[in-house]
Amino acid sequence: MKNLTVTFLLACLILGCKTETEKKSEEVGKDVIEILFQVDVTEKDDLEYFENGIIPWVSIENPDLELNNLIGKDDIVVNSNKATLIIDYPLNNPVEFTITSDKSIGFTRKELAQNISIVYHKIYEVEERTSSVKTIPIEEREGLINRNETNGKYGIWGHDIGDLDLSAAVVRKMDSGEIKIELFIES
Structure with a gap:
């Protein structure tokens, strides 16, 4: 019994000790929200791939094609207009971009997906203008047809914008009150 008590106390002591990084992560982790971007399947052919009838992402290149069927598209998912x-x-x-909602109450899921798409389009446009290494057209690529790495402002590698899909986002309210959104991008 004494060994069990000592083991329990040691475990509590070890678990109670946190590094500065762990403490900062907890502080940053306040008010964490996960947002999913899922689309109801409308095409019969898509049911072969998505048996549950849900596509677990939305296109970054052209989200407008899927936004009518975006699940919860009108839900406010970020309670801040910035x-x-x-x-x-x-x-x-990596880069941070500030986005602003048209609504004072915050971003809808649809509006957030549209803003993310707009930002990605800007990134790819700036990359093309600022890179001395130009993107090899897909029809000229050999072997693995991934996008070549370019050396512009952002250093894009591996994927054209058409390869990218948005599956989720994590929203964090920082101690300063600033809202930061991390993206889960599929390719």
């Missing part, structure tokens, strides 16, 4: 997107995929040089 937020910062953290864009790190597929970039060698």
Whole structure:
């Protein structure tokens, strides 16, 4: 019994000790919300791939084709009319972009998907203008047809914008009150 008590106390002591990073992660983790971007299947052919009738992402290149069937498209998912997107995929040089909602109460799921698409289009446009290494057209690529790495402002590698889909986002309210949004991008 004494060994069990000592073991229990040691476990509590170890679990109670946190590194500075863990403490900061907890502080940053306040008011964390996960947003899913799922689309109801409308095409019979899509049911072969998505048996449950739900596509677990929305296109970044052209979300407008899917937004009418976006599940919860009109739900307010970010309760602030200003937020910062953290864009790190597929970039060698991650970047933060501030977005603003048309609504004072915050972003709907649909509006957030549209804003993310707009930001990605800007990133790809700036990359093309600032890179001395130009993107090899898909019809000229050999072997694996991934996008070549370019050396522009963001250093895009591996994927054209048409390869990217948005599956989820994590919204965090920082201690400063700023809203930061991390994206889960599929390719």
